[in-house]
Amino acid sequence: MSELLRRARAILWKDLLTELRTKQGLSAMLSFAALVIFLFSFAIGPNTTLLARLAGGLIWVAIIFTGTLSLGRAFQTEELAGGVRLLRLYPGDPRAIYLGKLGANLVLLAALEAVLFPAAAVIFQVDLVAHIGPIALVAVLGTIGFSAIGTFFSALTVHAKARELLLPLLLFPALVPVVVGAVGATDAIIGGNAMGRLGGWLQLLAAYDVILFVVCVWIFPVILEE
Amino acid sequence: MKLERSLGILSLVTVAAGTVAGLFIVPADRLQGEVQRLLYIHVPIAWVGMLAFFFVFLMSLLYLVQRKLDWDLLALAGVEVGVLAIGLTLVLGSIWAKPTWGVWWEWDPRLVSTAILGIIYVGYLIVRSMSDDPDQRARWAAVIGVLGFVQVPVVYLSVFWWRSLHQPPSSPRSMASAFGAVMLFSFAAYTIAFAYLISRRYRLARRQLALELRGPEESP
Numbered sequence: 001m002s003e004l005l006r007r008a009r010a011i012l013w014k015d016l017l018t019e020l021r022t023k024q025g026l027s028a029m030l031s032f033a034a035l036v037i038f039l040f041s042f043a044i045g046p047n048t049t050l051l052a053r054l055a056g057g058l059i060w061v062a063i064i065f066t067g068t069l070s071l072g073r074a075f076q077t078e079e080l081a082g083g084v085r086l087l088r089l090y091p092g093d094p095r096a097i098y099l100g101k102l103g104a105n106l107v108l109l110a111a112l113e114a115v116l117f118p119a120a121a122v123i124f125q126v127d128l129v130a131h132i133g134p135i136a137l138v139a140v141l142g143t144i145g146f147s148a149i150g151t152f153f154s155a156l157t158v159h160a161k162a163r164e165l166l167l168p169l170l171l172f173p174a175l176v177p178v179v180v181g182a183v184g185a186t187d188a189i190i191g192g193n194a195m196g197r198l199g200g201w202l203q204l205l206a207a208y209d210v211i212l213f214v215v216c217v218w219i220f221p222v223i224l225e226e
Numbered sequence: 227m228k229l230e231r232s233l234g235i236l237s238l239v240t241v242a243a244g245t246v247a248g249l250f251i252v253p254a255d256r257l258q259g260e261v262q263r264l265l266y267i268h269v270p271i272a273w274v275g276m277l278a279f280f281f282v283f284l285m286s287l288l289y290l291v292q293r294k295l296d297w298d299l300l301a302l303a304g305v306e307v308g309v310l311a312i313g314l315t316l317v318l319g320s321i322w323a324k325p326t327w328g329v330w331w332e333w334d335p336r337l338v339s340t341a342i343l344g345i346i347y348v349g350y351l352i353v354r355s356m357s358d359d360p361d362q363r364a365r366w367a368a369v370i371g372v373l374g375f376v377q378v379p380v381v382y383l384s385v386f387w388w389r390s391l392h393q394p395p396s397s398p399r400s401m402a403s404a405f406g407a408v409m410l411f412s413f414a415a416y417t418i419a420f421a422y423l424i425s426r427r428y429r430l431a432r433r434q435l436a437l438e439l440r441g442p443e444e445s446p
Contacts, residue, residue: 152373156366160356170349170370173342174377177384184388200387208380215376222290222365 004096011087011100016107018077025073026111029066033116036062037123048125055124056186060179062116064146067109068168071150074101075158084158088224098151098220105147113139131189134198138189141205142182145212149174152216156223174212181205230429233422240415244270247408255405264322266408270416272315272340277420278308279347279375286371289364298364299435301371302354303427305347307420312344335386342381346374360435 019025040058041051051058078084087097117135121128128135153170157163185201248266255262285301288294319337320330331337350370357363 156353156369160353166349166352166356169345169352173346173349173381174373176342177380180384180388204384204387208384211376211380215373219290219369219372222369225365226362
């Protein structure tokens with residue numbers, strides 16, 4: 001087990017190091033997320049109360065769109081240099097590749113969210129600072145769910161010709177519970193949990209995370225076989 | 227072959243009989259009128275869709291365990307029949323919803339999750355087309371077949387919490403006995419039709435695979 005985690009950590013570190021050295025991904029991701037939020041706000045119109053009410057949904061749409069683009073890169077950069085095949089040639093459980101990539105994705109998305117949530121709070125004029133703890137919990141649960149299934153489909157679609165289209169096509173239906181749960185929880189927190197539904201949303205997110213993570217880890221070696 | 231032909235004839239006869247009974251023999255619903263007769267096809271076809279995806283799940287698991295391409299071909303047959311059934315369910319449901327609910331589409335959990343379910347399995351078909359290698363194709367497809375089925379209850383639950391309006395599921399117990407009898411009969415009829423379609427599609431898939439493996443240069 002510790003062997004598996006050690007391998008996963010090596011892959012995680014390699015991915016983050018690549019990211020740190022090129023510094024392409026994160027800044028592009030941030031600008032893209034900001035653009036998504038602006039674009040949706042333009043589409044909805046300059047109605048401040050309406051925008052504040054939709055804030056939770058807009059934040060999560062921005063995270064999911066940006067995260068999908070960043071996921072597409074996770075295995076694509078490997079594939080360009082034949083890296084997936086090389087990684088597989090190393091001895092040990094191929095699940096380490098999944099766990100490492102998942103970890104790197106989580107770190108990248110966490111960095112994105114650390115900027116996105118405060119920025120959104122300012123733009124939409126909603127008070128997130130007062131609820132920083134619960135918001136962080138929702139962000140963590142939502143991001144784990146997104147990355148667990150996203151990393152999996154990223155590995156599956158890396159060989160596809162139209163992978164830019166295929167990845168969202170597979171990913172978005174699977175993400176419905178994440179969107180519903182994370183947006184529901186974020187809205188509940190912003191609204192002061194007036195309906196008392198926050199607990200239910202968190203349970204939904206946690207259950208989704210556990211189920212999808214277990215199934216993805218179990219089945220992942222199959223998609224790397226050749 | 228002989229069994230398949232008998233299945234085909236049997237499904238044709240039973241579906242026709244169920245349709246005649248639903249259209250002309252049982253009386254129309256007192257509140258909804260003639261449109262309620264859609265019940266006898268809408269619900270059984272929805273059932274076929276669910277049955278198909280459960281079948282795909284089983285075949286995909288069997289493939290992952292045994293790695294026999296036959297399981298993969300059966301799963302493919304199941305997905306195609308399932309996507310067809312889900313599409314029909316949504317269309318028939320829309321036709322029924324317009325006069326009774328007043329709208330073609332409603333943001334009801336069952337509607338939304340059924341539509342999403344359909345999209346998941348369309349994804350399955352696209353993933354299949356990604357590879358020309360039968361074994362690789364089968365592996366990727368089986369992964370979606372298993373994962374897709376795992377998603378279904380979670381997606382349904384989440385959309386259910388999001389909103390609810392659809393009437394409780396129709397079952398023979400929730401209606402008058404004549405209605406129930408026709409519906410039970412239709413369930414059986416469409417299940418036979420399902421078996422027939424799977425059998426036909428599986429046979430076709432086997433031939434396609436054999437042709438693929440033989441290569442183009444040797445085919446006449």
